[in-house]
Amino acid sequence: xxxxxxxxxxxxxxxxxxxxxxxxxxxxxxxxxxxxxxxxxxxxxxxxxxxxxxxxxxxxxxxxxxxxxxxxxxxxxxxxxxxxxxxxxxxxxxxxxxxxxxxxxxxxxxxxxxxxxxxxxxxxxxxxxxxxxxxxxxxxxxxxxxxxxxxxxxxxxxxxxxxxxxxxxxxxxxxxxxxxxxxxxxxxxxxxxxxxxxxxxxxxxxxxxxxxxxxxxxxxxxxxxxxxxxxxxxxxxxxxxxxxxxxxxxxxxxxxxxxxxxxxxxxxxxxxxxxxxxxxxxxxxxxxxxxxxxxxxxxxxxxxxxxxxxxxxxxxxxxxxxxxxxxxxxxxxxxxxxxxxxxxxxxxxxxxxxx
Amino acid sequence: xxxxxxxxxxxxxxxxxxxxxxxxxxxxxxxxxxxxxxxxxxxxxxxxxxxxxxxxxxxxxxxxxxxxxxxxxxxxxxxxxxxxxxxxxxxxxxxxxxxxxxxxxxxxxxxxxxxxxxxxxxxxxxxxxxxxxxxxxxxxxxxxxxxxxxxxxxxxxxxxxxxxxxxxxxxxxxxxxxxxxxxxxxxxxxxxxxxxxxxxxxxxxxxxxxxxxxxxxxxxxxxxxxxxxxxxxxxxxxxxxxxxxxxxxxxxxxxxxxxxxxxxxxxxxxxxxxxxxxxxxxxxxxxxxxxxxxxxxxxxxxx
Numbered sequence: 001x002x003x004x005x006x007x008x009x010x011x012x013x014x015x016x017x018x019x020x021x022x023x024x025x026x027x028x029x030x031x032x033x034x035x036x037x038x039x040x041x042x043x044x045x046x047x048x049x050x051x052x053x054x055x056x057x058x059x060x061x062x063x064x065x066x067x068x069x070x071x072x073x074x075x076x077x078x079x080x081x082x083x084x085x086x087x088x089x090x091x092x093x094x095x096x097x098x099x100x101x102x103x104x105x106x107x108x109x110x111x112x113x114x115x116x117x118x119x120x121x122x123x124x125x126x127x128x129x130x131x132x133x134x135x136x137x138x139x140x141x142x143x144x145x146x147x148x149x150x151x152x153x154x155x156x157x158x159x160x161x162x163x164x165x166x167x168x169x170x171x172x173x174x175x176x177x178x179x180x181x182x183x184x185x186x187x188x189x190x191x192x193x194x195x196x197x198x199x200x201x202x203x204x205x206x207x208x209x210x211x212x213x214x215x216x217x218x219x220x221x222x223x224x225x226x227x228x229x230x231x232x233x234x235x236x237x238x239x240x241x242x243x244x245x246x247x248x249x250x251x252x253x254x255x256x257x258x259x260x261x262x263x264x265x266x267x268x269x270x271x272x273x274x275x276x277x278x279x280x281x282x283x284x285x286x287x288x289x290x291x292x293x294x295x296x297x298x299x300x301x302x303x304x305x306x307x308x309x310x311x312x313x314x315x316x317x318x319x320x321x322x323x324x325x326x327x328x329x330x331x332x333x334x335x336x337x338x339x340x341x342x343x344x345x346x347x348x349x350x351x352x353x354x355x
Numbered sequence: 356x357x358x359x360x361x362x363x364x365x366x367x368x369x370x371x372x373x374x375x376x377x378x379x380x381x382x383x384x385x386x387x388x389x390x391x392x393x394x395x396x397x398x399x400x401x402x403x404x405x406x407x408x409x410x411x412x413x414x415x416x417x418x419x420x421x422x423x424x425x426x427x428x429x430x431x432x433x434x435x436x437x438x439x440x441x442x443x444x445x446x447x448x449x450x451x452x453x454x455x456x457x458x459x460x461x462x463x464x465x466x467x468x469x470x471x472x473x474x475x476x477x478x479x480x481x482x483x484x485x486x487x488x489x490x491x492x493x494x495x496x497x498x499x500x501x502x503x504x505x506x507x508x509x510x511x512x513x514x515x516x517x518x519x520x521x522x523x524x525x526x527x528x529x530x531x532x533x534x535x536x537x538x539x540x541x542x543x544x545x546x547x548x549x550x551x552x553x554x555x556x557x558x559x560x561x562x563x564x565x566x567x568x569x570x571x572x573x574x575x576x577x578x579x580x581x582x583x584x585x586x587x588x589x590x591x592x593x594x595x596x597x598x599x600x601x602x603x604x605x606x607x608x609x610x611x612x613x614x615x616x617x618x619x620x621x622x623x624x625x626x627x628x629x630x631x632x633x634x635x636x637x638x639x640x641x642x643x644x645x646x647x648x649x650x651x652x653x654x655x656x657x658x
Contacts, residue, residue, distance in 0.1 A: 053554050073557040086555035090573045099569075100559035151559065 002029040003065075004155055004187040005050055010059030012045050019045045021211035022059070027155075027189060032181050034190045034198040037208035038234070043191045044083075044159055046208070050189060051157045052076045064154055079148035080157040084164070085140055087132045093119075093143050094128035100151040118150040121180065138169050145180070155187045162197065174200050195235050199223065207231045227268075229353050232278040238351075239284065239323045241277040245269055245352075255352060259319040263294040264350035276353045283349035284325035286313060286341050293344030299323075301339050311335070315343050399632075402625045409622025422622040426630065432611075439607040440634065442522060442597070443590040446529045447537075450586045451579065453530065454537030458578075461538070462546040478535050485532060489599045492528040493519055520602030528600045533589055537582040544578035545571070580646040587642075588635050608634075 005027040012020040020042040027033045035043035048054040049061060052073035061069045068076055079100070088096050094115055101111045119125055122142035127135075135143065141161060148156055162170045162177075178201045181188045192198050198205050199219045206216045207230070215227045226232035229240065243257035245267055253267040255277050262277050269275055290296050299317040306329070313325045313335055323343065327335075335341070406423065408416045426432045457477065464470040480488060495501050496518035503515040518524050548571050556566040594609040601610070608631045615624035 051558060053558065072562075073554070074560045074562050078558075080555075080558045082551050082555055084549075084551055086549070086551040088552060088555070088570060090570075099556070099561075103560040103565065147559070 004029045006062040008060040010056045013057045032188045032203045034202040034205045036198040041208040042211040047191045051080045077154040079153040081161045083159045085144040093130045097147045118146040122146045158190045238278045263347040264352045267352040268354045278351040281324045281326035283345045290342040290344030294347035296344035299343045406625040422626045446590045447587045449530045450537040458538045458541035489596045524600040525597045533586045536585045540581040541578040548574045
């Protein structure tokens with residue numbers, strides 16, 4: 001499988017601040033790859049280094065096998081869609097999109113054909129003559145994407161491009177972006193702090209925190225098998241229980257949490273090591289649904305919150321720890337604070353995290 | 356009937372209330388407009404009348420176009436018009452050449468202390484009288500002045516270069532005096548060209564120079580045009596500095612007005628004043644066409 005972008009131990013320091021800390025990534029050709037993390041995690045700086053708008057303090061960046069670490073943006077086969085779009089207000093839609101083509105001195109007939117083609121692609125046919133200020137937010141978004149894509153970059157870099165749109169439009173654009181990426185087949189590197197956005201669109205996600213990559217995996221894998229406590233907490237929600245590996249064998253793992261023994265399928269640490277057990281609220285079953293679960297205890301309901309399609313219940317286990325369970329609202333009938341209830345989940349839903 | 360009448364009354368009432376609101380700004384405008392009308396437009400009318408009734412003040416009104424014929428028919432006066440325009444264009448061009456980079460550099464200063472220092476250095480001279488600054492230049496540029504002394508000491512010239520009592524002296528002093536009027540309007544727009552626009556241009560393949568030419572320059576055009584308009588108008592109507600630096604050897608329109616006023620040749624002075632005004636209006640109108648296009652883009656930028 002061809003690798004389009006490779007980062008080798010890339011670091012970026014701003015004075016005493018380490019924005020990006022020894023990040024290594026290999027992004028495959030044609031992939032929709034997301035850099036996901038909270039603000040200040042270094043995801044935008046990483047993207048800007050790939051685009052040549054920022055230069056690494058240490059490490060190497062390769063684009064299609066060639067070292068581009070110190071090449072400025074205007075010598076790289078990457079194009080970026082900026083967070084605030086950065087459309088040129090003094091140029092029409094056509095001239096905005098043609099900007100890169102004109103700099104490459106493409107003949108006017110080719111420019112006209114390519115701009116028309118890309119306007120079709122982003123569903124804005126006939127908009128070439130418009131001024132930028134005549135466009136709606138979603139249309140500006142499309143022009144920004146068209147302006148980058150028309151140059152047929154090896155890699156398209158997107159820096160939270162949907163951040164300024166309202167929720168409905170954002171969801172529509174997510175689907176559209178994914179479909180667009182499928183059609184053109186270009187490698188997309190997408191920066192976002194919105195886990196839903198990353199899970200929806202990405203082939204693979206790199207979760208970043210404090211300048212480091214915590215985990216690189218597909219959406220499903222990141223969600224089902226987070227490797228660190230940060231990833232488990234940042235993507236979706238999780239109950240965390242601190243404990244110690246009591247037994248680890250081919251048949252499974254037992255983790256001692258206070259007085260409880262929690263069953264899991266695998267653990268990253270040997271017997272005796274301190275670990276954190278994580279379980280998603282939607283995997284925690286209550287009442288009869290907990291019957292037959294490998295991990296099953298009794299507890300008392302403390303609080304029930306109605307949230308529409310789902311109901312959230314906080315349960316105190318008899319052994320002490322508290323858990324949050326999320327149920328479909330029909331399964332939650334009859335749950336009331338103070339009631340004793342069975343609590344359980346399958347061993348396969350226990351995620352054991354190191355440390 | 357009654358039903359039809361009610362909306363009519365409501366409409367009429369809404370009408371005069373709306374009218375009151377519509378003209379609420381009139382009292383705010385009156386003093387400024389009143390002053391301008393009394394001082395400027397009345398005087399302009401007097402000028403026009405005087406240019407064809409030169410002996411009005413003497414009590415012997417007689418319509419004559421002699422003053423107009425004298426100015427428009429004499430090549431000497433066309434030369435004066437030429438000198439005035441040439442000086443104004445050269446001063447404007449030099450002020451722009453010096454002022455744009457200065458404004459650009461000031462907008463780049465990160466530390467507030469240094470930015471303040473740059474402002475003080477550039478704009479403090481405005482606080483000193485034009486006469487004082489002009490005499491300063493006379494001292495610096497005269498044959499025995501500092502500049503010629505240094506040139507001779509460095510062995511670059513043997514005879515002093517004449518830097519005063521000619522157009523060179525006027526241009527040097529005028530550029531210096533008017534520079535802040537060029538820097539300020541440019542400074543006010545150059546900082547608004549966002550860094551992300553420049554990055555977008557670079558990302559699309561533009562190096563620094565192309566980015567400047569295709570993005571920064573067009574977006575700062577409104578500031579450039581205002582700066583040029585201000586400097587140009589101030590130069591063609593300037594009197595003190597050209598008078599002192601020219602030493603009577605460079606004749607321009609404002610000098611003609613002064614000469615003929617002194618000689619109580621009010622008719623001719625009026626004609627020259629009107630010609631000067633006409634030149635300024637024509638140049639400003641032409642540059643306003645450019646400005647309107649540039650401003651339309653700039654407003655979009657701010658939106």
